[in-house]
Amino acid sequence: MHSSEDTRQRLIETAGPIFAEKGFRATTVREISERAEVNLASINYHFGDKESLYLATVHHAGLTCQQRIPLPEWEPGTPPAQKLHGFITVFLNRVAVDHEPVWIGQLITRELIYPTRACEHFVREFARPNFEMLDQILCELLGPDVPPTKRQLVIFSIIGQCLHYRFCRPVIHALLGPEEFAKYNVELLSNHITAFTLAALATLRRDERTIEVPS
Amino acid sequence: MHSSEDTRQRLIETAGPIFAEKGFRATTVREISERAEVNLASINYHFGDKESLYLATVHHAGLTCQQRIPLPEWEPGTPPAQKLHGFITVFLNRVAVDHEPVWIGQLITRELIYPTRACEHFVREFARPNFEMLDQILCELLGPDVPPTKRQLVIFSIIGQCLHYRFCRPVIHALLGPEEFAKYNVELLSNHITAFTLAALATLRRDERTIEVPS
DNA sequence: GAGTGTATCAAACACTTGTTTGAAGTCAAC
DNA sequence: GTTGACTTCAAACAAGTGTTTGATACACTC
Known part of the structure; x- marks a missing residue:
């Protein structure tokens, strides 16, 4: 069992490039969870739904950009x-x-x-x-x-x-x-x-x- | 029965605004056919598939733009x-x-x-x-x-x-x-x-x- | 070691998607 | 009026979608 924060972070960093390339709609939760090597249900467990993961990803992008x-x-x-x-x-x-x-x-x-x-x-x-x-x-x-x-x-x-x-x-x-x-x-x-x-x-x-x- | 060209034209002009607003992926053939008041199967009958309708729409947009x-x-x-x-x-x-x-x-x-x-x-x-x-x-x-x-x-x-x-x-x-x-x-x-x-x-x-x- | 809260997992669910099908309708030619 | 080519239609199909579920595995407390 990993910590909750680990999985959240891994999901965000995996989802980021996919959302960026394909957009929200064309990105599937299955592709994200497979590439992140987490279970399909993890996205809903940790973020509630796909859109909340997307918003978290955009937020993370903005923060990282300003930091780097x-x-x-x-x-x-x-x-x-x-x-x-x-x-x-x-x-x-x-x-x-x-x-x-x-x-x-x-x-x-x-x-x-x-x-x-x-x-x-x-x-x-x-x-x-x-x-x-x-x-x-x-x-x-x-x-x-x-x-x-x-x-x-x-x-x-x-x-x-x-x-x-x-x-x-x-x-x-x-x-x-x-x-x-x-x-x-x-x-x-x-x-x-x-x-x-x-x-x-x-x-x-x-x-x-x-x-x-x-x- | 309408002419083939009529329906094609109506589909293109109905699909245009929807594709422009939502993008190819987020646009559904059902919305297009309902708004155009044609049968669902018309898109496939006249254009083959959704993507060909999209390409025809882009082509039409370019032509119209240069004409107007x-x-x-x-x-x-x-x-x-x-x-x-x-x-x-x-x-x-x-x-x-x-x-x-x-x-x-x-x-x-x-x-x-x-x-x-x-x-x-x-x-x-x-x-x-x-x-x-x-x-x-x-x-x-x-x-x-x-x-x-x-x-x-x-x-x-x-x-x-x-x-x-x-x-x-x-x-x-x-x-x-x-x-x-x-x-x-x-x-x-x-x-x-x-x-x-x-x-x-x-x-x-x-x-x-x-x-x-x-x- | 039983109990507890948390995280993971495979499976199923309900829904939407683009596409196909076969019948029915329409018009023009003969 | 019949034929034949073309178009429309409602229905169904197969695949993919986000989400939910109930069981399982884990780490920690008492």
Whole structure:
């Protein structure tokens, strides 16, 4: 007889990759219990039902993600451009590229696109902190005069660029071919997205000023 | 007795929204046949099996999308910045926002993220033409000296910004609240993404030149 | 060592799934 | 009117689904 916690943990870590690959619906409790080498009834015994196991798995994914790749903390006085680069690198590592364990990023993005009942918890614990950290960085970059609506659009432009390499990974692979695709590591993408964004902000900030203080 | 083509068409148009909302696996042939008001066996009779109906639905979605919102054609001499704005507007209308009929964009993006056997056809007929049109516009915008790898990254930055409003729609809604979210129409998004991209390209082009022709 | 709470196990259960079947209906051609 | 090809229909089928059950095995307490 094993401890209850052992079996729970083994079920979660076995179910994670399967849920991430196939989604909740297409995953069967039989496959999970066989791969975890536990009895079929264990899932219901320890979690109640399949959905509760799924929610526990998503929760575990979020926690593990934040532990393994924490949001950076900066010394006071760190230039905001450097902060932006740090944030984008962390974000790409977290969800956009295949960081070990692979399934965590996959499961999180699955929840992003087709939210289940885990959604509220997810926005609160995951999306919102990222959103606000980016907003803070943009405040420093753009100054206080830029309206919040504009900052929001810029935030989504940044996140959108990062997530694209997760969502459309199969299509990108098909478009570029395997050898070109292999070059796309975190560093390359992070440098590009940071440079692209900073370049855009530089021009936007200049335009913003010319609008506010016309010639 | 109805004509064979009538029933086929009705099945496709009924199945489309359901597949788009729930995905292939979670959609049942019983729901489709009931909503289409045809007999349960009709799906197998007319399409062979459920998967063939799905493939036909995806195919129909792609065709409808290209017919209703065709890629723009421009007079010779049209400034590339204007082309870029036109392209982004079309792309947002096609997949990113809820253009009627809603399910077409949803189904297409579903296929983008979790490609099924319809994927190859999809890249060839849909993704590749968009990719090459954007590449052409960027050639005009950036000049011939910018390496293809750089153009690819810019393309993905543009597409990523657009698709984000489709993929992360629920999260964006949760982050902003309904009243702020309601402001996000195609025009606003298209203007922002175009301005953001052109601003970035302006700076990148300048840097590219300074690197190539140092002081 | 009997008793107790807990975890595991094989088997069965109730239900849903996609698919098949054979009869019945429908329309056009002859 | 009969034939024949095509379509629809209700019913059944076989396989797979999540869940429940009652028995069994284990570790610990008294």
